[in-house]
Amino acid sequence: MEITIDIEDPIPLFTQLVEQIKAAIIESKIKPGDSLPSIRQLANDLELNSKTVAKAYKLLERDLVIQSRGYRGTFVHPEALINSKMDLNADVIAQLNFAISACKKAGVTDSEIRIAFSCAMNSKNN
Amino acid sequence: MEITIDIEDPIPLFTQLVEQIKAAIIESKIKPGDSLPSIRQLANDLELNSKTVAKAYKLLERDLVIQSRGYRGTFVHPEALINSKMDLNADVIAQLNFAISACKKAGVTDSEIRIAFSCAMNSKNN
DNA sequence: AGTTGTTCCGTGTGTGGTAATGGTACATCT
DNA sequence: AGATGTACCATTACCACACACGGAACAACT
Numbered sequence: 075m076e077i078t079i080d081i082e083d084p085i086p087l088f089t090q091l092v093e094q095i096k097a098a099i100i101e102s103k104i105k106p107g108d109s110l111p112s113i114r115q116l117a118n119d120l121e122l123n124s125k126t127v128a129k130a131y132k133l134l135e136r137d138l139v140i141q142s143r144g145y146r147g148t149f150v151h152p153e154a155l156i157n158s159k160m161d162l163n164a165d166v167i168a169q170l171n172f173a174i175s176a177c178k179k180a181g182v183t184d185s186e187i188r189i190a191f192s193c194a195m196n197s198k199n200n
Numbered sequence: 201m202e203i204t205i206d207i208e209d210p211i212p213l214f215t216q217l218v219e220q221i222k223a224a225i226i227e228s229k230i231k232p233g234d235s236l237p238s239i240r241q242l243a244n245d246l247e248l249n250s251k252t253v254a255k256a257y258k259l260l261e262r263d264l265v266i267q268s269r270g271y272r273g274t275f276v277h278p279e280a281l282i283n284s285k286m287d288l289n290a291d292v293i294a295q296l297n298f299a300i301s302a303c304k305k306a307g308v309t310d311s312e313i314r315i316a317f318s319c320a321m322n323s324k325n326n
Numbered sequence: 327a328g329t330t331g332t333t334c335c336g337t338g339t340g341t342g343g344t345a346a347t348g349g350t351a352c353a354t355c356t
Numbered sequence: 357a358g359a360t361g362t363a364c365c366a367t368t369a370c371c372a373c374a375c376a377c378g379g380a381a382c383a384a385c386t
Contacts, residue, residue, distance in 0.1 A: 086345060112360065123347055136307050145355035145360040163316055166303050170313075171320040173299040177292050181262050184321065185374065190292040191317055194300050195310065212375060238330065249377050254332075271330040271385035311344065
């Protein structure tokens, strides 16, 4: 598994990590069940902060691409191949796009939408 | 029509203007068909920039509270009384709240939602 | 000629979010 | 003992945006 992190790249480091791991799975360089290096170890290898790697791992686990078995290490998810190709954000963008374009058609200003958005984000109605 | 603008108030100046004009209509201090001072004149009276007053007027016109008849001046909208009580933003917030909480329940990160939001705002799908 | 609403250019300040860094601590497994 | 993922505290730099301000110009009305 060869991972290259480019600090000069405007793409966030944790995003680079996530993308490259997903790519490695799609290219079958890593297969379901394989073990991944620990957060601290990978952070050392790539000269990154362990928090940055932890963030990437957390996102990958949420997307069911990897599985962290607690103290036993982290492994590639059984259905990692399918889930690596899924783009959760696409659905999110579609959903928001619908609500936003509805607002725009109703004549709501962009800045008003932005204000309403941060209102909705900060409210605790989960 | 007595309008008071408080510069120290954290509420934006144009918002104060909008609210007070709506209040004046609800309290029947101004009635449908009445003429409103011009943008520049009101800006002078309140010691505001004309842009600030123009912004307030534009919003009031969108909400069908006032009517600008081009070069003939600005007047109170026939149905101003009803429209002054409506809160467009409330509907917007509700609509966004629905989409956002759906995303959160799907496990989408707050920052991911924000990114998707700015994506949707910048896209040209009107 | 003067005023109307509108639109374009721009400047400056303040707020808030993201990204990344660091340190410390925890319970649990090998 | 040593490593695991995870949680909390924090700071720094950057960037996008809201708000308000200023100047200038436009076409069309009185």
